[in-house]
Amino acid sequence: MSREILTQVTYLVASVLFILGLRSLTKPDQARRGMNLAALGMLLAIVGTLVKTEIVSYGWIAVGLAVGTVIGYPLGMWVPMTAMPQRIAFSHMFGALAATLVGVAEYHTDLTEGHPISGAKMAALAFEVLFGALTVTGSFVAFGKLAEFLPGRPVTYKGQNGVNLALAAVAVGLFVYLIIRPEFSAGFYLMVGLATLIGLFLVLPIGGADMPVVMSLMNSYAGLAAAATGFALGNEVLIIAGALDGASGFILSVVMSKAMNRSFSNVLFGAFGSVQPTTARTAEGMTVSEISPEDAALQLGYAKSVIVVPGYGMAVAQAQHQIRELAELIEKNGGEVRYAIHPVAGRMPGHMNVLLAEANVPYDRLYDMEEINDRFGEADIALIIGANDVVNPAARTDPGSPIYGMPILNADMARRVIVLKRGMSPGFAGIENELFYRPNTSMLFGDAKASLTRVIAEVKAA
Amino acid sequence: MSREILTQVTYLVASVLFILGLRSLTKPDQARRGMNLAALGMLLAIVGTLVKTEIVSYGWIAVGLAVGTVIGYPLGMWVPMTAMPQRIAFSHMFGALAATLVGVAEYHTDLTEGHPISGAKMAALAFEVLFGALTVTGSFVAFGKLAEFLPGRPVTYKGQNGVNLALAAVAVGLFVYLIIRPEFSAGFYLMVGLATLIGLFLVLPIGGADMPVVMSLMNSYAGLAAAATGFALGNEVLIIAGALDGASGFILSVVMSKAMNRSFSNVLFGAFGSVQPTTARTAEGMTVSEISPEDAALQLGYAKSVIVVPGYGMAVAQAQHQIRELAELIEKNGGEVRYAIHPVAGRMPGHMNVLLAEANVPYDRLYDMEEINDRFGEADIALIIGANDVVNPAARTDPGSPIYGMPILNADMARRVIVLKRGMSPGFAGIENELFYRPNTSMLFGDAKASLTRVIAEVKAA
Amino acid sequence: MDIVDVYVFVLAGFVGYQVISRVPALLHTPLMAATNAISGISLVGSLVAAGSGRNTVATVLGVIAVACAMANVVGGFLITDRMLRMFRRTGTTNK
Amino acid sequence: MDIVDVYVFVLAGFVGYQVISRVPALLHTPLMAATNAISGISLVGSLVAAGSGRNTVATVLGVIAVACAMANVVGGFLITDRMLRMFRRTGTTNK
Numbered sequence A, B: 001m002s003r004e005i006l007t008q009v010t011y012l013v014a015s016v017l018f019i020l021g022l023r024s025l026t027k028p029d030q031a032r033r034g035m036n037l038a039a040l041g042m043l044l045a046i047v048g049t050l051v052k053t054e055i056v057s058y059g060w061i062a063v064g065l066a067v068g069t070v071i072g073y074p075l076g077m078w079v080p081m082t083a084m085p086q087r088i089a090f091s092h093m094f095g096a097l098a099a100t101l102v103g104v105a106e107y108h109t110d111l112t113e114g115h116p117i118s119g120a121k122m123a124a125l126a127f128e129v130l131f132g133a134l135t136v137t138g139s140f141v142a143f144g145k146l147a148e149f150l151p152g153r154p155v156t157y158k159g160q161n162g163v164n165l166a167l168a169a170v171a172v173g174l175f176v177y178l179i180i181r182p183e184f185s186a187g188f189y190l191m192v193g194l195a196t197l198i199g200l201f202l203v204l205p206i207g208g209a210d211m212p213v214v215m216s217l218m219n220s221y222a223g224l225a226a227a228a229t230g231f232a233l234g235n236e237v238l239i240i241a242g243a244l245d246g247a248s249g250f251i252l253s254v255v256m257s258k259a260m261n262r263s264f265s266n267v268l269f270g271a272f273g274s275v276q277p278t279t280a281r282t283a284e285g286m287t288v289s290e291i292s293p294e295d296a297a298l299q300l301g302y303a304k305s306v307i308v309v310p311g312y313g314m315a316v317a318q319a320q321h322q323i324r325e326l327a328e329l330i331e332k333n334g335g336e337v338r339y340a341i342h343p344v345a346g347r348m349p350g351h352m353n354v355l356l357a358e359a360n361v362p363y364d365r366l367y368d369m370e371e372i373n374d375r376f377g378e379a380d381i382a383l384i385i386g387a388n389d390v391v392n393p394a395a396r397t398d399p400g401s402p403i404y405g406m407p408i409l410n411a412d413m414a415r416r417v418i419v420l421k422r423g424m425s426p427g428f429a430g431i432e433n434e435l436f437y438r439p440n441t442s443m444l445f446g447d448a449k450a451s452l453t454r455v456i457a458e459v460k461a462a
Numbered sequence C, D: 001m002d003i004v005d006v007y008v009f010v011l012a013g014f015v016g017y018q019v020i021s022r023v024p025a026l027l028h029t030p031l032m033a034a035t036n037a038i039s040g041i042s043l044v045g046s047l048v049a050a051g052s053g054r055n056t057v058a059t060v061l062g063v064i065a066v067a068c069a070m071a072n073v074v075g076g077f078l079i080t081d082r083m084l085r086m087f088r089r090t091g092t093t094n095k
C-alpha cells in the first residue's frame, strides 16, 4: 500500500513538473531550467513505476531501457539542427509505436487472462491503437519525405479518396463493433492493420513541403493516443501528458495553417498539398536588376539599418553562420542589424529561430512579424536570404493569388531590397514574386552561403 | 444509473462553463456573454443535483431556494455600486456559511448513521469547517467595518497575539486528533466554535481601509473550503469551482499587496494595519496655492489634454457623474480627456473602473498605470479627484517614507496639477503629500462633487 | 476521497491561476462578484443535505445552506451582469 | 475507466491550451522537441507490460515499447536542452 502511494505521488509530481516545464517555454531565459524540471518529473515517474508490485522481473526492462538509451543518445546529441524536421517526425513514430504496443499488450493480456473488458475501456483501447497505429505509419512517411528517401512530391492515384474513405469506414465499423463485443480479437488486430494503412495513404499524397503541418497533427494524434492509454489504464499522468501533447500539436498546426493562409479544416481533412490552379499574375516582360557581391558589400558596409529576412533557402544553404558574421561586420561599421522572422519561414515552426540561435545570433535581435513590420520603412536595406513566399507582395495586392490574404513581411517597404537566391525559381507556394522585379530590388544570384562568403570578404577588404 | 450519468454530465459541463465564464472576464466585450454561460452552468448543476436519487423530498429544498432567491435578488439588483465592497464581504459570509453547514451536516449524518469516516475524509471535513467558520466571522467583521456599523479603527488589546496563537494551536490540535479519532464529535464542534472566534480576532484588529485585502483573502479561504467540501463528498465540480475561487482571491490579494507596497507575507500573516512610525518628511514651512472654481474652469475649459486621476475621495463624494459631465464639456471644447487608474486607487480592486463605468465613461478611456505613466509629461492638466497616496511622489523620492518604492501615477509630471479634496488631511497611508505644495499644483478645496458642480457651471457659462 | 481528486484540484488551480492572472484590473470588481456567484456551487452539497431526509439536523442545516448558497447565486450573477452592462467602449451605448 | 479521468483530461486540455498558446514562435521548435520527450511518459504503461511477466506477447511488445519510449525520453530531453542552450541574449555567451 505505501508503495502504491509512493507511485501515486511520483505521478502527481511528474504531472506538475511537465506543466511547469512547458510553461517555462514561454520565457526563453527560464526554459532550460524548466525543461530540467520536466526531465526530473520523467525520472520520478519511471522510478515510481519501477517500484510497482506488478513488476516481477527487471531483466527485460533493463534491456529495453538500455536499447532506448542507446538509440536516444545520438538522436539527442548528434543529429544536426538542420535535420530537426525529420528528427522530430521520427520521434513521433516512436512515441506512437510505444502507445500502440502498450494498447495491444493490454488487450491481449485482458483477453488471455479472461478479464472482462468494459465498453469504456474497450473504447479507450480502440482509440489508442487506432490513432497510435495511424500515427506510426503517417509519421514514418513524413520522416521519409523530409529525409528525402521517399519521394517528396505528392504520390497520387485515381480513386484514392474512395479507397481512403472505405478503409476509414471499415475501421470505424470495427471500432463500434468492438465496444459491443470486445472479445472479437481478429477485429481488433484487423483494425490496427487498417489504421497503419490509413496512416500511409493519408500522408503519401501530401507534398514534402507540407510535412510540418502533418508533423504537428501527428504530434497531436500521438498525444491523444497517450491520453487514451491513460483512460484505459486509469493512469492520470498519461492522461495529462497526452492532453498537453495533444494541445501542443493542435495549436502549432493552427498557427501554421493560419500563417500559411490555409483554412484549418483544409488542413484537418488532409486535403492539402494539392496544386491549385493559380490565376496569379506572371512576370512576363518584367526585368530584374542583378547586383554583384562587390556592390552588395558596398551598400551593406555603409548601411545604418539592415533588416535580414531569412527563409527556407537559408536552411538549404546552411548560411546562418555567414549571416551572423556579416551582421557583426555591419555592426562594427556602426550599422544596426535586426532579423524579421515570419511564423512559417522555413519548413517548421520556429525553424529560422533555432538555426540563427545555433549560429549564435542573440534572440533579442529576432523580431516577430507583428513587431517589425512597421519598421521596414525606416530600414536602409532589407536583406532577403532564401526567403520568397513570406515576402511576396501579391499576398497584399493580388486577389487572384493563392496566397492572397496571407500575412507577409513588408520587406518591399525598405529603401533597398537585396535578395539572395540561386535563380528565379518560385518558393513553396509555386508562384512568381513580383518583388524581385521592383526597381529598388537587386538580385544577388547564387547559393546563399557562397554569395555571403564573397560579400563578407569584400566588406572586410573595404 | 442513467440519472447518475446525467448528474455527472451536468457537473462536467458546469465546470467547463465556469472556466469559460471566468476566462471571458479577460475581454470586456465578451464578459457578459461568458458570465451568462457560467450562470447556465450553475443552472445545469442545480438541475443535475435535483434529479439525484438520494433526494427524497423537495419541500424544504423549495423553501431554501425561495428564501435564497428573495435574499439574493435585492443583493443583485438594488445594492448601489458604491456599496460594492461591503456587499461582496457579505456574500463571502454566505458562501462560507453554506460550505460550513454542509460539512457539519455530513459529519453529523455519517456519525449518527454509523458510517466509518476515513482519515482522508475527516481531514477534508475538518479543513472545510475550519476555514469555512473562520471565513464566516471574518467576513462578517469585514462587512461590518466596511458598512461602518463596526468601528473602522483597529480594535486592539494587550496580549492579543498570544490569545490568537493559543486558539489556533488548540484548533490545529483538534484537527489532528480528529483525523485519528473521527468519532470525537465534541472536539469537532469545539473546533468549529474556535474557528469562528479566530475569524473574529483575526479581523477585528485590522483597520477598515485594509478590509479589501482581508476580503480577497476571505474569498480565497471560502474557495478552499468549497474545494475541501468537494474532497469530502467526492464531488469534482465543487473542487474545481473552489480551486477557481481560491486562485482568484489569492491573485487579487497578491496584486493588491504588491501595488500597496506591502510584502505578501505581511498580508498573509495578518500583521497589516499596524501604524508604522513614519520618518517621512513633513510639510513644515511649505505653502499651498489655492484655486477658485472659476479659475479651474478657465484652465480646464481651454486645456487640450487632461488626465483625470480618480481616488478614494471620488467614491466618497460620489463624484463620478460630475467627472463625466466635465469631461464631455472639455471634449466639446476640443480637448482630450483620459483617466489614469492606479491598481489600488479606492478601496477595492477595480473600484474606480466600476464607478466610472457606472457614470457611463467608456472603458477605452481608462488607462492602467503602466499604459499612461509616460503620458503625463504631455498633459496640460492632471486633475486629481480625491486621490492622494497613489500620486505621492515620496514613493519615488523619499526612502524614509512608508510608501517608498510603491509604484505611483506620475501626475506631478503634468504641466499643471489641480487637486480636488476637502482639506489637507492625508490619505489611507496617513502621510503628507509633497505634491500638494509644488508650485505647479493648485488645490481646489471642498467636497469633490460640490466643487465639480461649480466648475461645470463655470465652464458652461464661459 | 480519491487520489484523482487531487489531480483535479491541482489542475483546476493551474487553470484558475492562468485565467485569473489575465483578467485586467478594469474588471477586478466584477471578477470578485463573479467568484461570489460561482461559490454558490456549494448548492450541489447543500441540496442533497436538505433533501435526503436522513436526519433533522442535516435537513435544517441543509436548508439554511441552500438559502445562503442560492442567495449568492442569484445575487452574484445579477450584480455581475449589472456591472458588466455598464462597461462600454466609446461610441457604444447601453440602452 | 473513471468519470473523474474525464475531468482530468478536460482540465489538462485547458492548461495545455493556455500554456502552449503563450509559447513564443521563437521557441516553437524546442517546444516540439519537448513534447516529444514528454510523450515518453508512455513508459509508465510499457514498463508494467514488459516487467509483469504475464504472457510472452505482453513482455515482447512491452520491451519494444520501453525501448521506443526511452529513446524519446533520452533523445527528446537532450535535444531540447541542446537547442535551448543555443538561445542567448545580446551580451551573454553560452560557453
Ligand SMILES: NC(=O)c1ccc[n+]([C@@H]2O[C@H](COP(=O)([O-])OP(=O)(O)OC[C@H]3O[C@@H](n4cnc5c(N)ncnc54)[C@H](OP(=O)(O)O)[C@@H]3O)[C@@H](O)[C@H]2O)c1
Binding pocket: A209, A210, A211, A212, A213, A256, A259, A260, A310, A311, A312, A313, A314, A316, A317, A343, A344, A345, A346, A347, A348, A349, A350, A351, A385, A386, A387, A388, A389, A390, A391, A420, A421, A422, A423, A424, A425, A426, A427, A428, A429, A446, A447, A448, A449
Ligand atoms: N515554416 C513552416 O512551418 C512551414 C510549413 C509548411 C510550409 N511552409 C511554407 O514554406 C514557405 C516558407 O517561405 P520561405 O520564404 O521561407 O521559403 P520559400 O517561399 O519556400 O522560398 C525559398 C526560396 O529559397 C531559395 N533557395 C533555395 N535554396 C537556396 C540556396 N541554397 N541558396 C539561396 N537560396 C535558396 C529558393 O529559390 P531558388 O531555388 O531560386 O534559389 C526559394 O525561392 C511558405 O510558403 C510556407 O507556407 C512553411
Ligand SMILES: NC(=O)c1ccc[n+]([C@@H]2O[C@H](COP(=O)([O-])OP(=O)(O)OC[C@H]3O[C@@H](n4cnc5c(N)ncnc54)[C@H](OP(=O)(O)O)[C@@H]3O)[C@@H](O)[C@H]2O)c1
Binding pocket: B209, B210, B211, B212, B213, B256, B259, B260, B310, B311, B312, B313, B314, B316, B317, B343, B344, B345, B346, B347, B348, B349, B350, B351, B385, B386, B387, B388, B389, B390, B391, B420, B421, B422, B423, B424, B425, B426, B427, B428, B429, B446, B447, B448, B449
Ligand atoms: N484599492 C484597493 O484595493 C485598496 C485596498 C486597501 C487599501 N488601499 C489603499 O488606499 C489608498 C488609495 O489611494 P487613493 O489615492 O485612492 O486614496 P487615499 O490616498 O486614501 O486618499 C483619498 C483622499 O480623498 C480625499 N477625500 C475624501 N473624501 C473626499 C470628498 N468627499 N471629496 C474630495 N476629496 C475627498 C481625502 O482627503 P480630504 O479628507 O482632505 O478630502 C484623501 O486624501 C492607497 O494607499 C491604497 O494602498 C487600496
